[in-house]
């Protein structure tokens with residue numbers, strides 16, 4: 001059993017990473033592996049809506065972020081955590097662009113890599129804008145049939161440096177509880193599968209654009 005996390009910060013070992021690591025340590029204690037996927041600090045193309053992913057099966061852009069490598073790992077993962085620093089009260093542009101392309105291209109396959117797998121959003125901020133940022137990330141879960149993992153507070157840490165995050169006792173506790181709750185959900189789903197509880201059938205999606 002494995003949880004795939006995305007660090008949406010250009011700081012590879014910064015505050016977001018520190019929060020994700022706290023979740024990871026808890027997962028390991030619960031017998032679940034984890035990996036923190038770094039999407040890099042370089043330019044990330046936004047989705048251009050070319051819809052070539054529907055024909056090709058994958059995003060046309062292959063030279064900026066390791067999107068395909070991520071999606072291959074995502075297919076084998078049992079749960080997800082998407083972490084972001086807060087930028088002007090929203091998630092980082094790089095995380096949004098990455099997730100837009102990941103979910104749009106995977107949406108063409110019924111969100112196969114993501115559907116029915118528990119997911120959590122995590123935000124790291126110096127001070128404000130966390131809940132708006134979490135809201136932005138949670139939107140991906142809602143459209144891809146992903147059960148949302150909650151905690152004892154909204155999933156945030158505060159700090160401008162990893163050292164400051166390490167002083168945020170409640171934030172780190174919130175991360176540990178995300179880890180425990182994620183592990184519990186993954187184990188429950190595995191136990192259900194063993195008992196023959198199948199994934200729900202999804203109806204063919206109507207795409208009406210409000211034209212009746």
Ligand SMILES: Cc1cc2nc3c(=O)[nH]c(=O)nc-3n(C[C@H](O)[C@H](O)[C@H](O)COP(=O)(O)O)c2cc1C
Nearest residue numbers: 009014015016085086087088089125126127128160
């Ligand atoms: C462009 C930019 C905008 C930011 N906007 C906010 C903000 O709106 N609210 C806030 O509390 N912190 C803000 N910050 C601070 C970061 O969110 C905070 O330091 C975060 O913990 C950094 O995480 P990282 O080390 O993983 O990159 C901003 C930082 C940058 C670079």
